[in-house]
Amino acid sequence: MVSSMTRQETADPGSKGSPRIAHPTDTGMDGHSADSEPTGEPGAQPEKQQINESLVTGPSDEVVGSSDKGKTAAEALVALGRAARCFLIYSPDNEAISIFLDNLKKKMDSYLERFGDMPLDIRPWEMVLDDEVIYLNRDRERSLSFRLFRDGVRKVVLRRGVDWSELTRFLGIISIRFTGIRQQEDDIVTLLWKAGFKNIEVEAVEGFVPEDEETEMEAAAVAHTGAKNAMQAMIIGEPYTFDVPWPEFKKRARIRYQEVEPDLLRALAKEEDSRALAGQCVRLVWEILEISSNPVEPMRLQEALPIIREIRDFLLAEGLLSSVLELVRKIDETSFREQDKDQKDDLLRAFADAKALGRIIHTIPSDQQEVPRELVEMVDLIPGDKFSVLLDILEKERGTAARRITRQLIVREAVGRVDYLVTVLKRAEPAVAVDLMRALAQIDMARASEVAVELSDHDDVELQLAALNVLENAEYDQQLGLGIGKMLQADTEEVRLRALKILVKHKERWAFNGIVRRLETGSLRGIQPREAVALGEALASIWDRRALHQFRKWLKPRGIVTRMISGQQMLRWAAVSGLALIEGEEPEKLIRWVARSAGAELHEHCMQSLVRHRHKVTGNGAKR
Amino acid sequence: MNEEIQSAQQELGKTIEQARAGEDKALARQVREAGEQFARQLYGLLRMTRIHDLENRAFEQPVRELRASLQRLWDLLGAIHLVCVEDQVYVNDVRIRFDLASDHITSMVDDLKVHAVGGISFNEVLDESQIKFLITCLAARPHPTMPRTTLQKKLIDAGLGTVDLQAVFRFRLKGESEVSVNREFADVYQSSAGVVADAYANLVANRVPNPLPIRRITNELIDTAKSIDSATMAREVDESLPNFARHTLMVTNLSILIGRGAGLSDAALGDLGVAAMYHDIGMSMKEDGYRVPYERHTGAGLRSLIKQRGFHEAKIRRLLTVIEHHRPNNFQGRRPTLFSRIIHIADDYDILTRYRPNRGPILSHPDTVTRMASVVGTEYDSVLFQLFVNAIGLFPPGSVLRLASGRLVISISGVRSRETFDKPLCRVVMRPDRSRPKTEEVVDLAREDRIIRVVRPSA
Secondary structure (H helix, E strand, C coil): CHHHHHHHHHCCCCCCCCCCCCCHHHHCCCCCCCCCCCCCCHHHCCCCCCCCCHHHHCCCCEECCCCHHHHHHHHHHHHHHHHHHHHHHCCCCCHHHHHHHHHHHHHHHHHHHHHCCEEEEECCCEEEECCEEEEECCCCCCCHHHHHHHCCEEEEEECCCCCHHHHHHHHHHHHHHHCCCCECCCCHHHHHHHHCCCCEEEEEEEEEEECCCCHHHHHHHHCCCCCCCHHHHHHHCCCCCCCCCCCCCCCCCCCCCCCCCHHHHHHHHHHCCHHHHHHHHHHHHHHHHHHHCCCCCCCCHHHHHHHHHHHHHHHHHCCCHHHHHHHHHHHHHCCCCHHHHHHHHHHHHHCCCHHHHHHHHHCCCCCCCCCCHHHHHHHHHCCCCCHHHHHHHHHHCCCHHHHHHHHHHHHHHHCCCHHHHHHHHHHCCHHHHHHHHHHHHHHCHHHHHHHHHHHHHCCCHHHHHHHHHHHHHCCCCHHHHHHHHHHHHCCCHHHHHHHHHHHHHCCCHHHHHHHHHHHHHHHHCCCCHHHHHHHHHHHHHHCHHHHHHHHHHHHCCCCHHHHCCCCHHHHHHHHHHHHCCCCCHHHHHHHHHHHHHCCHHHHHHHHHHHHHHHHHHHHCCCCC | CCHHHHHHHHHHHHHHHHHHHCECHHHHHHHHHHHHHHHHHHHHHHHHCCCCCCCCHHHHHHHHHHHHHHHHHHHHHCCEEEEEECCEEEECCEECCCCHHHCHHHHHHHHHHCCCEEEEEECCCCCHHHHHHHHHHHHCCCCCCCHHHHHHHHHHHCCCCCEEEEECEEEEECCCCCCCHHHHHHHHHHHHHHHHHHHHHHHHCCCCCCCHHHHHHHHHHHHHCCCCCHHHHHHHHHCCCCHHHHHHHHHHHHHHHHHHHCCCCHHHHHHHHHHHHHCCHHHHCEECCEECCHHHHHHHHHHHHCCCCCCCHHHHHHHHHHHHCCCCCCECCECCCHHHHHHHHHHHHHHHHCCCCCCCCCCCHHHHHHHHHCCECCCECHHHHHHHHHHHCCCCCCCEEEECCCCEEEECCCCCCHHHCCCCEEEEEECCCCCCCCCCCEEECCCCCCEEEEECCCC
16 A cells, blocks of 8 residues: 555655655754744745755655545645645745645645545544545644644535635645744634635634533632732723713714615725735834824834834835835934934834845836836935945845846945945955946946956956946047957957957057957967957958958968968958958959868858958949 | 646745744744743652652752743733643643653643643742642642542632632534524623733733734634624623723624624624724823823823734734724824724714713713714714614614603614614613513514603713
8 A cells, every 4th residue: 555655646746756855854954843833934944945845745645545535635635735834845936836736736626526525524643534534644743634633623624616716725824834833913723714715614623611510610710700810900900991081072963774885885895905004004103103202102212113124024025115115204204202313213224224125126127227216215315324235235136127226226325435336346246346337337437447447357257248348438548448458368259359349449550469469379279250250350440451461461371381270261261351341452352362272161251251342342432 | 837826826925924924933932932841840840749748858949940930931921821632731822842752741631630620820920839839739639529629729728819720621613512602692702801801911011912812702702793683792791891891892892893884804803803902902001100191092002012023914903093093084184094993983982871880871872873973074984883873773782761651671682674773672671660570571662662762871
């Protein structure tokens, strides 16, 4: 039986591919004792977020049904248990979770379609369907039945009509328990009560009841009714003083029974749906600040800080920037008591720490080009140095839009602090330095081009390209040209070609020899035709007469030995490309001469160059 | 992967994130640690009695430690309830972990079970001699027929009346009870007073709010009130409650009534009910030993409830309700939240109709409703007020009425139908000959007699 079950399992994602590993408690992955409550903290999850189903499945999941119905139900329950556990192992957005969910859906659909309702009795280690044990797991950490039983669930009936949305909500409640979260407001029984399932019946314990009653016990209890301690006695014994003075209404009005329109009822219900929550959060903070800044009230800002931070985190998680801004505005406007002023700044800063700003920036839509107005205002309202916070974000954030927005914020923060920006840029990781370079260029182009020249021989390609971007747009001078010239020796072809393009643009004749050298050495070291073409064209563009002379030398070298030098082929490619751009008859003749003795590829290149040459001549006003 | 699965994953991720935001990890850890320590120490002491006499000095240190744990738990939670259910041990709803290998759970459960004891509530911190006495009693041979009762009496006689011994517990299944629904609502309503007293006492003692027991009892109220006239039933039970709880529970009950009329889901009604339970907590708070004045009770309520950690939408709405529940419908251009507007109606209605010692109620029930109706729109939300009126009628439960027949009656029903809006069921309190009925006499005003006068009871 066991071996056949194992085979069965290998077909589902619970055991697919990855070899079974030891129980997580052995591996130290979650480190809980058999009866422990996992912390549920993200930090407690393994950093590695690759799919490793064995962490979720473990050796204890057993499909134990014997009948066809039992086995099918068992598979669905094993899938349910795994889907509930997977949130303990993986972060909620991990793709592994979708595999477990997909499997759950398939297994559950399969049962419900074939057999209808699934009434389950929950026991500590087992689940029973029609007197048949169909789930057995004695591992307290992993057992779905144990978790349900321990939390007071004694019977679950999944009706045939249960839809995926309901099943997802049910799974959500179970998952909360598997991840070890203990909420202040709810336990599993209140969560199940709240869920109001239509097609899932849950029979949960409603509390504890005495197993027996000693009748005399009641007499004893009577002797000890009322307050159980001094504090209760004070509460219970209080005279009635609630809510005085009472309201006074001088007039009366007629009342009658009147049905309330459904639209009005719907509007009321809407007020309490989750979309209204953000507004209520802002309003609560507003009230809290009013009270804590009122000298008559004993409540100090310090007492309110935790809830304000909780609200901040909620709004940030929901990406509700305008609500966050409202809070920042209100905090900024509030005149706090003298002793609370330091905390006011602390509080404001909490809205722009790396976590807060990072979350806001992370949720910015990918098509957002400019910093949202609210974000600008918010950052401006917050005291202190946001520069380092933004740098932190830049180091972590990978999204293009988020980096763009962060960079724009850095530009705003760095105005007047160029020296600091340059210092940070030079020390920064290349990925961050690239963005800082772009930011610097926006603030001070001259300074940016200086830095770009300095970084021109940096070994990071992205940074070299960023420097080239700056240099391309900077005011050109010889110093700049020298920096760019160095990049002709860069390791990356893309960098060399971009540098070449700039030199060509400025017809930098001093670069001629450098290009020749690059071609001659490159031709011996496997330069690619694409670069040879670009270099040849560059020579012709920068200094055509001298280029013609150089091409002649490469195409018709003196001495048989020189002709046979390896790499000569690439020099010929370069020369033909350059000749195409030089006016006159000699370039055409030289190209034809090369074509006659060229192999197929070079011949083709020559033919194309001739076309270009003719086109150029015609385009230039035609000597023919 | 299809869209359905992806959106389920997103929804589940959000559910987990929201739940995580609602945690107070630090408090849960402290309670669990202190609870474990306490349960282990208690178990250790019980075991030691098998080897040593309690006068042995070996007990001094463990007894001191148990007292320290008791004090620590008391500081965190107030009254401490150690409960053994089946093979599990809970301290104030937090399940205690035991080392399975040493099998402590069943041992301690068994040690208590010989006295037919399933749990012990410590309503005060015991001193060392009291702890020793309790251990002595638990270690002694149980009474053969009435072990728990005998033990409880022994404790009371020794001045340990603050220690409550509970019967052996088992889990109760939903729907298990055979008692009638009406009876159950009354039971729940009455037992709510104790839960509210605990919650208030803890807040007054400056402890962190724990809304879970309040939420459970509120959910029970919602369930049991579904098929009954809860406005009437609550009125019937009201007099048996201590003063402080009457207003709180009546406002809760009336708020749920309005909320139900508004079509709120049970989950939203639960949140509304919990908010109503706490709405006047500020009135119980003390500052520098003095009661907080009425003008600042909302701020004081906020100050005590704000200590609860963890984000939860119910908490946000509850805090707003505490602040706003006296505000008019249009307060500085802003309308209070739905919960606040509901509770405002229920609160004012109860304030005006509540019987006060030496004074009676401020207004009769029918007069209260018609006077409140005069400020609908400005003071009260018109839709919510109409829902309230539709539920309690022109002569709400508790109205004292003189009938054309000369009988004096008390209204005992809310609105049964549109037609009976002003014709409630009534109980006769005085016959035309001024005699009082010996058994309950009910008049259905939809069928007989008519009202000629509303009576406001005096002191």
